[in-house]
Amino acid sequence: MDTIDRTSERxxxxxxIGIHDKTPEMRMLYVSSSVRxxxxxxxxxxxxxxxxxxxxxxxxxxxKHLMDAQNxxxxxxxxxxxxxxxxxMYYTRIIHFxxxxxxxxxxxxxxxxxxxxxVTPPMSFE
Numbered sequence: 001m002d003t004i005d006r007t008s009e010r011x012x013x014x015x016x017i018g019i020h021d022k023t024p025e026m027r028m029l030y031v032s033s034s035v036r037x038x039x040x041x042x043x044x045x046x047x048x049x050x051x052x053x054x055x056x057x058x059x060x061x062x063x064k065h066l067m068d069a070q071n072x073x074x075x076x077x078x079x080x081x082x083x084x085x086x087x088x089m090y091y092t093r094i095i096h097f098x099x100x101x102x103x104x105x106x107x108x109x110x111x112x113x114x115x116x117x118x119v120t121p122p123m124s125f126e
Contacts, residue, residue: 011111014038018051018105022098026051029102038109040085055080082109 016038019030027050031043039054046054075097081089095106 014109016107019102054082
């Protein structure tokens, strides 16, 4: 029986930048245009909105670590599931850090199922 190499069938990860305020709602101030390809949203649909509705149901733990980090001015690497406009959930690795009164998220969105946990333990850096 031949084995099939499914790695060639995977779509490449998509990189996005997001900036949100440091309020408890973490309202989005900016998202890069690659969010169209990654999540099927127009940037204008995300800007001004709280971040949490874009995190998949029951999967907010990783994002809560980002809130804790912004209160402690740390850099955090974590992962969450994000919800696309079509209801699909994609694993997203986030590098989060603060800059004055905003928070910057560098995101890598994997548009295919991965064998990774839905939330990865956060790693914090001073």
